[in-house]
Amino acid sequence: xxxxxxxLPKAELHLHIEGTLEPELxxxxxxxxxxALPFANVEEAREAYAFHDLQSFLDIYYAGMSVLRTxxxxxxxxxxxxxxxxxxxxxxxxxxxxxQAHTERGVSFETVIEGLELGLEEGRRAGxxxxxxxxxxxxxxxxxxxxxxxxxxxxxxxxxxVGLDSSERDHPPSKFEEVFKRARDQGxxxxxxxxxxxxxxxxxxxxxxxxxxxxxxxxxCLEDPELTERLIAERIPLxxxxxxxxxxxxxxxxxxxxxxxxxxxxxxxTINSDDPAYFGGYIGDNFVQVQQALGLPRADLxxxxxxxxxxxxxxxxxxxxxxDELDRYVREAGGPGDPTE
Ligand SMILES: [Zn+2]
Numbered sequence: 001x002x003x004x005x006x007x008l009p010k011a012e013l014h015l016h017i018e019g020t021l022e023p024e025l026x027x028x029x030x031x032x033x034x035x036a037l038p039f040a041n042v043e044e045a046r047e048a049y050a051f052h053d054l055q056s057f058l059d060i061y062y063a064g065m066s067v068l069r070t071x072x073x074x075x076x077x078x079x080x081x082x083x084x085x086x087x088x089x090x091x092x093x094x095x096x097x098x099x100q101a102h103t104e105r106g107v108s109f110e111t112v113i114e115g116l117e118l119g120l121e122e123g124r125r126a127g128x129x130x131x132x133x134x135x136x137x138x139x140x141x142x143x144x145x146x147x148x149x150x151x152x153x154x155x156x157x158x159x160x161x162v163g164l165d166s167s168e169r170d171h172p173p174s175k176f177e178e179v180f181k182r183a184r185d186q187g188x189x190x191x192x193x194x195x196x197x198x199x200x201x202x203x204x205x206x207x208x209x210x211x212x213x214x215x216x217x218x219x220x221c222l223e224d225p226e227l228t229e230r231l232i233a234e235r236i237p238l239x240x241x242x243x244x245x246x247x248x249x250x251x252x253x254x255x256x257x258x259x260x261x262x263x264x265x266x267x268x269x270t271i272n273s274d275d276p277a278y279f280g281g282y283i284g285d286n287f288v289q290v291q292q293a294l295g296l297p298r299a300d301l302x303x304x305x306x307x308x309x310x311x312x313x314x315x316x317x318x319x320x321x322x323x324d325e326l327d328r329y330v331r332e333a334g335g336p337g338d339p340t341e
Contacts, residue, residue, distance in 0.1 A: 010091065077119070
């Protein structure tokens, strides 16, 4: 089963590239760039990755990314993620980046996007497709988000969508209504984190005010039956991140996660890794551990992979190729989930 899950052709739709910075690369870049770290060694860094909520994670997350300085650093970070994603059956990734977390410490938008694109281009040649999603940091102001959007203008052909991440509590989607409208008018697609630590109403705001096409996380939707019915009726994908949710105490344990219930209710759930270097596993680990903890039947896991491919921002024909690949994979493996059954 584990090998079957890791090999399943899938898309990753909720992945922060800065959250893929493994302690080994963190130390290598710190040494190269002469950046002092608050940890003595790799082991100490791993031990520090024990969080009790979103904010305690974000504090370490922002400290870690201070080692990223040059085009080549961003390229290397991207390549390291894509290599792991390829091993986990990821055929296409829609990757978040946080330009403000770099520009506010003096690294130019150009450096960031050039490095990411170099890595993504190498990844495409090696068979993992990708798109970039520019996330606004919601703990900063709407004016600062406007600045990031303006900086992106020269590189718009490399950026598919805008998103919204960082501290959810007390930073409702409504704060970013105007900048999202401007971005959509300019041709960007839109997604937003909502309903992770924040209330179901933030999911509603993301839909009604930001006009997003996917909700990142969204697991708290079940607290609001009317909203749940709407998400089902409108087939809004939820990019759920099980290991992240446990690490940040959204759920006490994987066995308590509502993913199976979401799926059974008819929500278009996908499985993703969020910030895998910090949360104890990449997308394959998420699939395997969810299967073990929740005892999901194989057909459900195939459905999760199918939803991930369906929820991509790919053109219809590109998506069809990947869905065919999934069908073929399941058929060749035999057993439940086979579309020809
Ligand atoms: Zn996230």
